[in-house]
Amino acid sequence: MIKSELINRLADGNQHLTQRDIERIVGTIFDEIANALARGDRVELRGFGAFSVKCRPARTGRNPRTGSAVDVAEKYVPFFKTGKELRQKLNLAAKAQAAAAAQAAAKSSSGEA
Secondary structure (H helix, E strand, C coil), rough: CCHHHHHHHHHHHHHCCCCHHHHHHHHHHHHHHHHHHHHCCCEEEEECEEEEEEEECCCCEEECCCCCCEEEECCCEEEEECCCCHHHHHHCCCCHHHHHHHHHHHHHHHHHH
């Protein structure tokens, strides 16, 4: 799902809000998360997950084309850890898909025999 799809889904479920209002709300939420991470803060959305910033120390890498050593500077990267509820929801969905696939395979193999 991309940002515009998220906005459209929210607009469909909230007819009392205009598309422009929803775009502003979604943009503000994303901006606040980004600003908090830029300050070095952690952003936790209960049941969904937590965003944080991790520091990757400077290291010596390799140029894949030439094989020569390249110094890679220290950098900060965003990190996301899923919440318990989101993990459980994903695992239930994966189990349901696997069961449906197994059932479809069993039907197709019994139909061929």
